[in-house]
Amino acid sequence: MKITVAKHAGFCFGVKKAIEIAEEVAQNNNGSTYVYGQLVHNEKVIRDLEGKGIIFVENIKDIPQNAVTVLRAHGEPGTTYRLLEEKSIVKGENLNDATCPLVTLVHNVAIKLKNNGYEVILFGKANHPEAIGTSYHLRGKDTFIVEDPEQYGSVIDYLSKNNFEKVAIISQTTMSVYGYRQLIDNINSKMNGLKFDEIPLNLRDMSKKYGFVDTICNPTKQRQSDTEELAKECDIVIVVGGKNSSNSKELYAKCREFGVESYFIQSYEQLDKKWFEGKEKIGVTAGASTPDYLINEVVERIREISN
Template structure:
């Protein structure tokens, strides 16, 4: 049984940067907290906790020290509150997310009705919404658009880990309904590359394994993309979840991973798959 890794898979620049900033804060000593999980990967968050970086759900829970802003970004008011509380603030917001936030703010300032293509309860989308002044439509599909739009001047931004097909679907539905449409494709390049590579690989292998947090939007989308072209797709967080029965009769296994999945986590899964003997499958 041969294992093939997707051409683009695993940790992206924004996540790597966030982990580096949090790790450096831990190395300096003192109390360090992240506002919410730094990234959507339970194993990586636990590893940070083992180094003394703890998760706080609110600024009020942090009495002093350093507060690291998660890679997904936050409402600007949160950073103001942290500054006023005397905390050292390290902003680990992904640069691609910052771009989406800026476009949302600019569109609002210029009088457009803002539509965010993304998941309403995702922290990144909540942050983008806050930058839009708290007033925007959030949709995942064209069918989510209301019968009556807020105005004929519409601006669109998109959650950085959404698929291009979702964005295209919403934009196509809006074209005939508005007099002016501005679209900022804020899907990050890492997401696009990972989705394309996963789709291509899933079409050519017997079994596909997707590695990453189940709470990770970009990882679950990789699994969705793979399932659209391959019936034998399994999403795991660690090698402990692998089941030898999944690989019965398989000659080639494909592996991809979300942008919040560290290399060692991917390597662990690959090693475990390769260790499965032909007798087991």
């Protein structure tokens, strides 16, 4: 039995940084440290951080006045900063912002496109914190979000009902590269000769009437392409990731797309001996919110099973 772990698996630099910030802030703070929202979409990591005295809240109302607070990597809407300010929680003082620079980049792309006359459509998951944060810079709750390449008809309807001068599509950083391409191809196939062409990420040329910008982040792309390799080569692929992790779910979807037997697990305890019977090549991959120790535990357990 040969076990191959994807070259790029587990924590991306944005998630690593967010955890480092939260841990450092908590260590240097005598009182309680609050994190607004799930810092990382992984239940075990959250529990470990809670053990270090960090308090996670889903509602700003639950953060006390003046409390030392950390914001997660996913990026927040401006309303979050305003509500925190009302509680005397401000950047540079007691607010530590762990927003990933690659999410900030997407916010900047959205703002620049909007300021240059584009109606911006977002390919993302409507309830995901990153999509909510990006939407804030567009039309807020009214931002048109398309979640799946098969929903291309809704985009066509939206365009035909509105007479937008220019339209651009951008993506949440953790979406499927293949899915994004498929969405654009599906839309283009129904555009009666018109077409969404790529607008380079530097936005130097914003003359196109219809365009899309590739805003999926590189760590997500690396994890998806490495998983694709595993899916092609292996008899079975184990995806390790939190239940709410968008990028881990995408890796699992990628395995299924390639028809390889695959399982999405949160930890080694869920591994089942039967899965490995008669299998020679085992692949292990993990989303950007999965710590190394969880991947190592899974690999160790598979080794035990194979012995």
